[in-house]
Amino acid sequence: IAVGKASLVRRTLDLPNDASARTPDLTSNAELMDLIRDASGSSAWVVGHFDAVRRGMRLPSAVSGQVPAVRLVSAKADVNGGVKATIRAETADQAAAGQLREVVRGFVALANLQSVARPEFESALKSIQVSGTDKTVQLTFAMSPDTMRALAPRPRQMKPDPAPRQ
DSSP states (O other): OSSSSSHHHHHHSBBBBTTTTTTTTTGGOHHHHHHHHHHTSSSEEEEEEEEHHHHTTTTHHHHHSSSSSEEEEEEEEESSSEEEEEEEESSSHHHHHHHHHHHHHHHHHHHHHGGGGGGHHHHHHHOOOEEOTEEEEEEEOOOOOOOOEEEEEEOOOOOOOOOOOO
């Protein structure tokens, strides 16, 4: 993970993967660089190999075995009051991409059913689009500033100290 000023992140991408420099730098990985180029104009973004993400999440084997074969993943967001975001996955093959699109559509349908109880999320849920071709799956959505406020945790109310007894 590289976080910071754009110039620092660019220099980090150019570093070899190990200290001995036997492994090429990230810029030699064409697929990863395509995802980085696509995402890098956004306010916030992340790109990586899904295996590394999966290991970090420590999913139970029963769950990870059900996830279609995702190779690369990227997420980008443009923040300007609200948020407009795109999550993109590159799968091992077309069949895995088709399965993943159906899984995502199922989760979106479930979220829409649940939105009856939370009408403030309706506009965000309506903005969700699932698309993709070949081995790519893409999900885009937008959230208004009002939806962002509804998602934010509410500040804890401080209880006033009881009046001192005399």
